[in-house]
Amino acid sequence: IHWSPGSGAHATRGAIRDEWRATGWENGPLGYPTTDEICGLRNGGCYQDFQNGQIHWSPGSGAHATRGAIRDEWRATGWENGPLGYPTTDEVCGLRNGGCYQTYQDGSIHWTSATGAHATHGAIGERWASQNWEQGPLGYPTSDEIATGTGSYQMFEGGAIIWTANGSRTEAITMNSSGLTPTQQDYLRQALPAAVAESQQYGVPVSVALGQSILESGWGGSTLSSRYNNYFGIKCSTSSPYQSGCINMGSGEYLHSSYQIISSSFRTYGSRTDSFLDHGYFLTHNSRYGGAFAHTDDPDRFIREVARAGYATDPNYAQKVINLMNAYNLYQYDI
Known part of the structure; x- marks a missing residue:
């Protein structure tokens, strides 16, 4: 039985006591016990709390201490x-x-x-x-x-x-960082998980999502992207479950074959992933883009169908995305 002013008096015994001894008793990372041994866990398991962690035991696993960030993660998993x-x-x-x-x-x-x-x-x-x-x-x-x-x-x-x-x-x-600048590597490292999430949720090819985001955001360097997490230039003409608000900004548009800067209202997002998920949501919830999803195994055809359906005013939009997909071999990330 160990006692301290901060922990009270608690007994340790058997395999849990042996594990605590192996960690260095109260001088080790666990500190003093703060409860007695508690049993009745799954598969006949027991545990005991200490000042800085726990020791869990079961017949099939033995007694082992958990503490710190690893213990917190185990707790989060259940x-x-x-x-x-x-x-x-x-x-x-x-x-x-x-x-x-x-x-x-x-x-x-x-x-x-x-x-x-x-x-x-x-x-x-x-x-x-x-x-x-x-x-x-x-x-x-x-x-x-x-x-x-x-x-x-x-x-x-x-x-x-x-x-x-x-x-x-x-x-x-x-992720293949060959041929990328440090800025581009950092962008791809952060954008890839968002593009994977979009692909898993909505079926948009990862290569297309990455290519469009690079073109629209300038590798994340545009004000709309860096400040408001909008990587696709999606406007506020409709709403989505992912947007957090709207912001008025100037953007380049092709009007009657002439490139002009006009003021538009754009969606804002709380995170990069929300922007990518909204891109998938936007494409799947607009019937005019439905034809593209018959070609999810052909990214070039997919983005051509999206552009043909009126996604962008730039007549060369699809080819610009395809050029990026080729230049950086974004196809390697398709699942």
Whole structure:
């Protein structure tokens, strides 16, 4: 039984006591116990709270401590009742870029100071493991798994892994920074997850979404994009569930074959992803663009059909997008 003024008196015993001892008793990262052992968890599990974390035990996993950002991520997934199950190791550090990880019955959680803590599991976790974890081309995860209407995806430092429910297909998309300036690399790194989300939700080819966003926003450099997160120049003539407001700004338009600057009301967004999702929403909720979605496996045809249906006033709009798709091989990101 240990007591301190801040924690009170609490007993430790058995496997949980042995794990606490292994971490350094009260001098270790957990500090003093703040509860007694509590049982009745899933699969006969028990846990005990400490000042800076917990120790969980079950017959199938043994006793292991969780703390800090990794513990917080495990909690967010639902503790032992979530997709990861119980921890099967303690936290292990010394990975690339100062990273740490902890394994669980059905997955793992990886953390770095730059990426935060994120869980990987299931088909996406298996695909990441097959690419050599954080040492591979994808690097560390930068998001948790995100569900969509057709499956799920997860973002990584160097790309994304997408799982499609129809056929249980898993694909990895690695960002290719070859030939890109640092500014362009940074833009693509931030735009790729938004384009993947749009593709998963609405079916717009990733290459088309990226190409249009680059053309419309000047690699994110336009005022409309950098200040108001509008990467496609979508106007406020209609509303959507993604927009956060409207702003009046001047924009270039082709009127009677003449390029002019006119004032228009544009949608504003709370995030880059909202802008990309709204692009998909805009195309799928306007019947005139319906024909394009018969060509989602042919990005060039898709954007030509969108332009032909009146998306932009520039008569060369589709070709400009296709030129960008070719110049930077944006097709490699299509899923």
